[in-house]
Amino acid sequence: MEIRLKHLTKIFPGNPKKNISDTRAVDDFTLTIPTGKLFALLGPSGCGKSTTLYMIAGLLEPTSGEIWFGDEDVTSLAPEKRGIGLVFQNYALYPHMTVYKNVAFPLLGLRLEEKVKDSKGTEILGVDGKPIIRRRKLNKDEIDKLVHETAKIVQIEDFLWRRPSQLSGGQQQRVAIARALVKHPKVLLLDEPLSNLDARLRLQTREEIRRIQQDTGITTIFVTHDQEEAMSISDQIVVMKLGIEQQLGVPQDVYNMPSNLFVANFLGTPPLNLYEGVIKGNKVYIGEEMVRDITEKQIADQPVTVGIRPEGIVIDPVGPLSLEVERIMTMGRDIMLVANNPQEKRPEKFVIDAFEKVQVGKIKVSVKPHKCFAFSKEGNEEKLV
16 A cells, blocks of 8 residues: 655644743654555654554544545545554554454454345346445454464464563564454554564564565565664655655665764664764865765865764774774773763764774874765755765
C-alpha cells in the first residue's frame, strides 16, 4: 500500500490568556512512502514525527492537507476503517489476558465481508447488478487459525498461554506486533517501539521487526529518535526538524551526503566533530591548516562550519591536521580518541582502527575528503561540499 501525504499540517492551538502561542507541530509536509517498504520518521523529540504518525493512523485530525492510501483519500476516515495496525511505545497489552487472548482481541469485533453465492457457488447479484455482500463475525476456528498464523510469524507460538507479566520486554513487544498484524492490515505503524528495551534486547528486537516486515511485505512506518535504529533496518528515512522535512533518502546516502548541518550532526555515533573554518581558494581550512581540497565545484571564499566524521581521520606524521590526544579508549576492533584541535581546544571524538599506533599527546592526521564537510553559515546551514 503506497501512502501519500500532501501538504500535511497540524497546528495545536495555544492559549492567549496564558500567553501560550499556537504550536505548528507539522508544517506543509509532503511525502510518498512506497508500497511494501519499511520507512522511518527520524528526528529529535518535538520534531513532529509522532504527530505525523497519529495523523496517518487517524488518531489526530490534520489542520490542513491530505492523506492517501493508494487511490483512497483517508484524511477524514475513522482509524478502524483505514486498515492499519498500530504498535505503541508502551505495548498496551491487557495484563489479565493470556497472550492468545491479547492477539485475538482485535478479531472479536471484526466483520468479514463475503459475496453471497447460491447452492452452485454462483455469485448472487443485486438490483444494481453488483454482487450482494454480507458481513459476518469470524467464527472460533477462523480466529484460532489467524492467531496461530500470526504467532508463528513473530515467533511467539510457545508463549500463547502465558500472561504478559511472564514475558520479557522483547517478547511483549512481539505480542504487541502480533496483535497489530493479526487483522492483516494494509499499513503497520510503529511508534518508538524499542525505547523501553535495554540495549541488547533493542538490537535483537529491531532485527525481528525487519524480518517480520520483509516476511509480510506490509508497508511499515517506524517512528524513532534513535538514528542507529532507523539506519540499520529502514529502506528509507526522512529526517525531520520542527515539523519540516530536512532530508529524504536511503539511510547510507543521507549519512554520507547530508543536506545540511542539522542532518549531518544528528546522524552518527559519536556525532560529527565541528570546527570553525573557512573556504579559501577552493580549499577548506581549520585555522591555518588545509584539511581538504575542493575538486567537485568552485565555491566562493567564505567562513564555514567544518564537520569531520569520527571515522574520517588517518594517523599520518605529515598530515595537515593537528590534534592533541587526551585519552585513548580501546573498543575491541576500534580505538576511540578523545582529542582537541589547537584552533578549537574542545575535546572531540575520533574512531580509528585498532592496529593504529597512537599515544597521548600531539599527533598529525590526514582527513578523508568524503568524511569532511563544509556548511554555510547562513540560512539552513546547507552543505557546500
